[in-house]
Amino acid sequence: MAHRYSPLFLCVLERLLLVFLLYFLNAINPTRCEVPAVIVFGDSSVDAGNNNVISTLLKSNFQPYGRDFDGGRPTGRFSNGKIPPDYISQAFGLKPNVPAYLDPNYGIADFVTGVCFASAGTGYDNATSDVLQNVIPLRKELEYYMDYQSKLRAYVGDQRGNKIISEALYLMSLGTNDFLENYYTFPTRRSQFNVKQYQDFLVELSRSFITELYKMGARKISLTGVPPMGCLPLERATNFMDHHACVREYNDVALEFNGKLDAMVGQLNKELEGLKVVFTRDVYGLVLDMITKPSSYGFEVAGMSCCATGTFEMGYLCNRHSITCEDANKYVFWDAFHPSERTNQIVSSHLIPILKSEFK
Template sequence: MGRKGFEFMNMSMVVAVEITLVQCLCMWWCSTGSKVPAIIVFGDSSVDSGNNNFIPTMARSNFAPYGRDFMGGNPTGRFSNGRIAPDYISEAFGLKKAIPAYLDPAYNISDFATGVCFASAGTGFDNATAKVADVIPLWKEVEYYKEYQEKLRSYLGDEKANERLREALYLVSIGTNDFLENYYVLPERRCEFKTVEEYEDFLIGLAENFFKEIYGLGARKISLTGLPPMGCLPLERAINVLEYHDCVEWYNNVALEFNGKLGWLVTKLNKDLPGLQLVDANAYDIMLQIITQPSRFGFEVAGRGCCGTGRFEMGFMCDPKSPFTCKDANKLYFGMLHHQQKQVK
């Protein structure tokens, strides 16, 4: 047996983490008077604003009760009951309140000129991770970005477009699926990389290549979000029966170790690439604080998802008519977390 898991977020959880990210980013750029004319997003379900709606995959959230607290109450493909972190960050920089998905045909280059999302739920640094749920691999996100650049130059002209691409803020949030949906679930990578430390180093190499590539394409201001306390995600706790559904500490230790390597990479790239401003916007600590002390931050529950029973976090349970779907997502830290599927490998 194997499992697919796509971790989804409560809007209140997003706001809590987003406050930390905005403070970090504003201290970096706002204090220097730098302008941010656009927000450009790469990553996984934590920042996907709906691209998976337009590819043949099961990893979608384009149905109720998703989006019930979004503008208009519509499910947009965001894995949340409301807006996600890039939306809030965009608004904090005086731009639009919601960043559109690049593959959504309802939008065009005039909409994307101040913000665009290439992220795909279920993807990772590792191309093999994207194959698990047939989603967009990171290399393809970059190809879409190149296509976007050409459209932007046709729309604004070369000089203005290149300036916008250079001054834009790039948000990157990715990596959790590489461990929880690939390395620890499927045998191929574990056969190739005998220890998780070796796999981490492999991912760091992929991450370095990614950042160098988008740097070569003009990106200069980049925020990298590391791994969350992934052992405390609802599904991981649900199946941790022997430890009474507590957080899986060794998953958290892997996240900490990998985040440390990402921090090393940030330092290295800032030194090696002239003009690069890569920020390590690590939200691990604040997320763990909220998970371990939810009442301190205004939450009642931090151990299960809005669409789960506390024992199983399954996608089919996230339905407006399901008795297991919570009435008030704001009470749960992982309020609109769902879509945990099981399948035979």
């Protein structure tokens, strides 16, 4: 005699079978992050606080920095809030803030899904880190990364550690300090190179660094060039002869340098098997557009910074005694050298679809 089941029982059974089917399919082809970690190298544009623990004047671990960060706390980020790696990490389903490697509040357990080795004031040229108050040179960032690799493998095992290293997304952002704080400020490099030769010198240093990362297992790299550095509030403030307009020479140098980096990236992608470097060439144009047409992005001020609503303040010159703007979201720049959190968010929103498309 056939069993008769109630409609309710059959409905519950159907739902249970559906759940088990979805679980089974997910076990075969699990949904996961496109990348298991975000690893960061560079300067103050991406420094999450490494300079806090070294002997340098280039720090931002005090108010009003971080006033719009989680909990309103200064972390060493040169912003009123988040910086691009934070947004990118969160977009890939990882932690919302990428921790600094030298921050004593974090350890290897925190660095499994992301870590920042960047140091404010550094550049491709090791001489840049010397002239800028002994910040961490790029070669030292690489040494810290080697140390990180050893700790990572010891913590998660060789197999998983190697997988994280090879599938992680590596972010590189630097170069501005090499020009503005080294080449155009001190005579040593100008006595050795004209500006085009210095660009070529930096490009070769970038090539060498990426090649070293490749040898150490990196395969997915996003390289950001320099912004329209002639439009930074600091440079405009000192451009008396041109009524505080953007310094065209510096912007032209930035564009030319970015073009050379782009060409180098194309060569490396052909030469090194399995390597994929994405040069985010559109960032220059996006930032320039925000500066020249701020109202299109919801900004009100592009020529001056929020901190002290002035033009020279950054680092210790932007402090708790400074009179800051009420709403940093109305300013393209937070201090005389660094973008506001809102600018970082807009730039990141532009980059994230590109990175997700390229690094599936």
